[in-house]
Amino acid sequence: MPRARFERLEPEKQARILEAATEEFAARGFEGASYNQIIEKAGVSKGAMYYYFDDKMDLFCTVVKRASSHMTELWGAALDSEALESDFWGTFEDIARKQAAFAFEHPEMMALGKSLMELDPALVRQGPLGEVYALTRTWIGRIMARGQAAGAVRDDIPLELLVALLQGVGEAFDRWFVAHFEETMSGDPEALVQMTVDVFRRIASPAGQEVRR
């Protein structure tokens, strides 16, 4: 809930602030990030910052929300497509490919997502971040729900748990890709996407159908 004042700011200034904040939060997590340094990097006055945002957490929310809107666009299109029903995993692979490209271009966004996880989950879910958090979960959750409807995704475990598991491996992949950046980048990106989707599919396929690839 950034104050309306912030929305009214010149877009360039908005961008400057949000970029500085994204960098810092991505690099050091929420607790580790220094509000002072964000302010300095953004070139804004301290008072102004507290005029635009309630506090550090409020800024964090705003930043995370903006970031998640990018995702929204990415995944949103898929949800409107009917291809999800006819060829769920094929469509999913397409999305994953785009997502992978996006992640390589915007590693800060991924880091931001990770910093979300470091916070007390209870607080995140019910606090001002809950909305964003739910959104993130929602997209992949909604896609998986569509998969369930199409019979391509298991329904023998809670959807929420399934989503959590997928996020877990997703992050593990991210970490591994980052750690093995050079081999990864010089390797075949397409192979990476397929490897990732394969693991997702293994986890999410209905019981008895894991082999059908």
Add this chain to the structure above:
Amino acid sequence: MPRARFERLEPEKQARILEAATEEFAARGFEGASYNQIIEKAGVSKGAMYYYFDDKMDLFCTVVKRASSHMTELWGAALDSEALESDFWGTFEDIARKQAAFAFEHPEMMALGKSLMELDPALVRQGPLGEVYALTRTWIGRIMARGQAAGAVRDDIPLELLVALLQGVGEAFDRWFVAHFEETMSGDPEALVQMTVDVFRRIASPAGQEVRR
């Protein structure tokens, strides 16, 4: 590398310090934890603490090492057993059952493991924590290696990546169990273990064999 002096302390005092530290590190991570508060909670003087441990990181290492030694016992026995070859996934399930029981009894230990991940991986791997970190990875890695030898675990992706993925879902399960503690505890624990092992098996089974359960 806690100083030898600490080992010589009265066990109760040792325990008091270690417990306070474990709580704090588990709750707030390494960076977030306040050494001052650990000291206060433990009821020790500041000087004494720096007499026992080099610094915050040294205390953290000690705490983590103690915690990991419990794991070592748990997993170590399995590695000595030959059952891993004859019935890999069955044996793995037994271990997982014990591990789950342990995790329910000592949730701080799990949180501690998570706090390890928050640190700069490069630093962790080569610093004083490297030993512990390697151990953790090693146990599950060594078990999976045995599984590969037995033909029960895939070898088409790097072992290190496989381990990372399993840790990822493992943590996701942990989080989910914690968040749904009440439903979980009152539910059938055995079902949970089976669910977990199933996902592990889905991920780690050789290609073309995912169905064989």
Add this chain to the structure above:
Amino acid sequence: MPRARFERLEPEKQARILEAATEEFAARGFEGASYNQIIEKAGVSKGAMYYYFDDKMDLFCTVVKRASSHMTELWGAALDSEALESDFWGTFEDIARKQAAFAFEHPEMMALGKSLMELDPALVRQGPLGEVYALTRTWIGRIMARGQAAGAVRDDIPLELLVALLQGVGEAFDRWFVAHFEETMSGDPEALVQMTVDVFRRIASPAGQEVRR
């Protein structure tokens, strides 16, 4: 490089801070001085101090710079005068007389200069203090260079060494004057000045001319 904020402060507050710092640094040197005590003596909040200055060293620089600017005025005028050529040692004596008067009035300034010497010379020369340090050396160095041009100062040893030697005896004189303050003050100040200049002249005169006084 004190932050601009400090310059904007009410002069009285500026003075209070600078005085407290000067006293402390003069009395205990850079390392020995307690920033906390300076803060307390100045009656400022800790945060404020770190708002005005980057750190302890930054405050030290500021204090030293202010002090050196007094010197600059003193010696600067002499460098503009042509009397240095026509009557080098006579002019030098005039300057020394003014300098002596100043030193008696502001003994802290002398102590401050001494504290500069206690720091790692390499660090001082290239760090933020370099400018000030160079200035100090420069003034007496430039005067001596003029003396060389006028044939009143030896050029058979490096100018830098000559300056160092003069500073060495200068400080020895300072120390002695301070230690024998009472005898000194009640004695004939003029005699002191002449004694000092005589020693400077003995050291700096060209070989074979030491006697010409």
Add this chain to the structure above:
Amino acid sequence: MPRARFERLEPEKQARILEAATEEFAARGFEGASYNQIIEKAGVSKGAMYYYFDDKMDLFCTVVKRASSHMTELWGAALDSEALESDFWGTFEDIARKQAAFAFEHPEMMALGKSLMELDPALVRQGPLGEVYALTRTWIGRIMARGQAAGAVRDDIPLELLVALLQGVGEAFDRWFVAHFEETMSGDPEALVQMTVDVFRRIASPAGQEVRR
């Protein structure tokens, strides 16, 4: 005034302690030196150290005293010689040559001497260091006194001041030599000695005789 207990220690242990202390004090000065680190470097127990020495200052005194005894030997021989009367400055040059050789071999000793100067002079003079301090001054003072008797040293300024001035330039030379170590070492050491003695002579010669070299 190190306790008698220290004297009774095995010589090796005495040496180990004194060496560790000399290094630390020489490197960081009295205030800057860490008693803890000296103790650790010496491999002695903390209690033992406080059993041998009253406190940090007591150890410092002991170290300085030992160091000064080396000087004593150096200069003592000269005082017994009658050559001081017949050829004062020639004899002085011989001593200076030996002193220079010693300084190059034992730079810590020089550093130790410098650390003495950093202390509050009043405290040094009347405190337990007074004796040592006086000794140092005394040797060069006594030599100069002999020079006065022989008519080779001026008596128109207080002997104490003369000694202070000579120490001042001596230290300036030291500093300069250290800073220009490479040029200095590869240069002609004999020339350095003569340069130094020349400056001493310029300062100390009786008025009207400075030229006689």
Add this chain to the structure above:
DNA sequence: GATGAATGAGCGTTCATTCAT
């Protein structure tokens, strides 16, 4: 609307010294 001066609790760490054994 917006500024930036000011706060003070808190951080991890080092220190010389004491004292029961």
Add this chain to the structure above:
DNA sequence: AATGAATGAACGCTCATTCAT
């Protein structure tokens, strides 16, 4: 004669936040 556990004040510095203007 010797140990080493224990102390707690002090260190330089960062922090998110407030508020008079």
